[in-house]
Amino acid sequence: VASCRSFAGNIHLPNVDESTGHVLVHYLYTSAYQTLDDMETSLVGEANIEFKKAVLAYTAANKYSLRGLQQLSKHKIEHFGAEMNIFNVIEAIKKNFSKLLCNNPWVYNYLDRKAKTTFKEDHTVFTRNNFFNRINDVALAKVMAKCIVELYNNKVSRMLNTEREPVPGISEE
Known part of the structure; x- marks a missing residue:
């Protein structure tokens, strides 16, 4: 020392x-x-x-x-x-994402959790506000696209499963 x-x-x-x-x-x-x-x-x-x-x-x-x-x-x-919010997080990391944080599982998980939280609050949030226009980094756009597609896929799957479930007391004949 x-x-x-x-x-x-x-x-x-x-x-x-x-x-x-x-x-x-x-x-x-x-x-x-x-x-x-x-x-x-x-x-x-x-x-x-x-x-x-x-x-x-x-x-x-x-x-x-x-x-x-x-x-x-x-x-x-x-x-x-x-x-x-997710928009400010993306704004904060987009400039250096490929150089600094790409291929980092913890960062991917963090962004995924942030996207899920945002999606829970409003499932239409990623369809407006020009979300992807704000992202000029290809690697970051791919990460976010993967997260968002999974969120919508899960939502659609839940909706389809709900439609297929039989209603109690009604015959399916």
Whole structure:
């Protein structure tokens, strides 16, 4: 530890912004998750900004195999994502999805859960609001299309099964 304190060199972390770098360094020194305060955020925008920071921290933690920071970042993603709708979540991750989060089962599961929650509230939500027009990343569009097709498939299957069930007391002759 003493040798770490005397380190005067630079650490080069390509593709890591200042905010994410702070989270990484703070975690390495304290094993805790901490972001820099953003003085210009409103309460409404705070969840979106902190969500983005958590996604970038999660991505860096994956890249550098920091399992503890991965778990802390997941918790922050879940926490701040709970305050966001699916549209804001997609907006927050779409820019870097292919580079940062593609092929990550936890991210797929998170997006699937978020889509299911949204669909439960309103099963027509994905048919309007130009949902797919907002997604400019092919990998993200494929993930969301798979989630949404499964949701509609399950709904149609339930509807068909309900129609086929015999009504008690009525003969099927």
